[in-house]
Amino acid sequence: MKDFFYIIIGAVLVNNVVMVKGLGICPLFGQGNDSRAVHGLSASVLLIMLLSTACAWPVYRILLVPFGIDYMETIVFVLIIAGLVQLAEILIERFLPGLRGKLGIYLPLTASNCAVLGLLEQNITAGRDLAYSMISALGTGLGFWLVMFLFEGIRSRVDAADIPESFRGTASYLIAASIMGLSFMGLTGLLDGLFGM
Numbered sequence: 001m002k003d004f005f006y007i008i009i010g011a012v013l014v015n016n017v018v019m020v021k022g023l024g025i026c027p028l029f030g031q032g033n034d035s036r037a038v039h040g041l042s043a044s045v046l047l048i049m050l051l052s053t054a055c056a057w058p059v060y061r062i063l064l065v066p067f068g069i070d071y072m073e074t075i076v077f078v079l080i081i082a083g084l085v086q087l088a089e090i091l092i093e094r095f096l097p098g099l100r101g102k103l104g105i106y107l108p109l110t111a112s113n114c115a116v117l118g119l120l121e122q123n124i125t126a127g128r129d130l131a132y133s134m135i136s137a138l139g140t141g142l143g144f145w146l147v148m149f150l151f152e153g154i155r156s157r158v159d160a161a162d163i164p165e166s167f168r169g170t171a172s173y174l175i176a177a178s179i180m181g182l183s184f185m186g187l188t189g190l191l192d193g194l195f196g197m
Contacts, residue, residue, distance in 0.1 A: 011139025
């Protein structure tokens with residue numbers, strides 16, 4: 001149980017995929033101040049991270065490694081992610097049409113989110129088992145959601161602030177994201193302090 005929390009807290013705070021590793025930054029700057037859109041995108045990224053990890057792990061271990069074609073991992077992972085996004089979109093449209101309207105374009109955008117591919121590359125090719133990979137996927141998805149939620153609030157405050165014209169827009173967002181990234185990197189010793197590892 002201790003390892004479970006260690007992996008989750010590590011993925012959410014200490015090794016956050018967006019703030020520490022720099023993956024999945026495009027949605028961070030592309031989002032607006034619409035709370036529903038932020039949560040829709042974050043939920044779809046979390047879902048695709050879990051599903052793609054569950055599908056890619058056995059494909060890598062059962063097909064790619066035994067046949068010596070593990071060098072094709074990136075292509076296979078991208079195909080798995082794109083296929084799962086399409087499948088999720090079809091199922092949601094068929095069985096939950098109201099949810100499809102709420103997610104809008106965010107579900108298809110998940111297929112091009114490099115955080116999902118980075119998660120697969122990090123966990124599966126590093127030789128981690130399926131349980132660790134799934135817990136890490138959950139933590140990474142929650143960490144992505146946390147950053148998107150926090151940056152939505154920061155972005156609305158920056159937009160409302162009285163700042164010089166040259167710093168408005170992207171420049172102020174980059175500065176805010178940099179400061180936010182430094183605060184996440186400051187949590188590096190958190191796991192050692194909490195778990196004595």
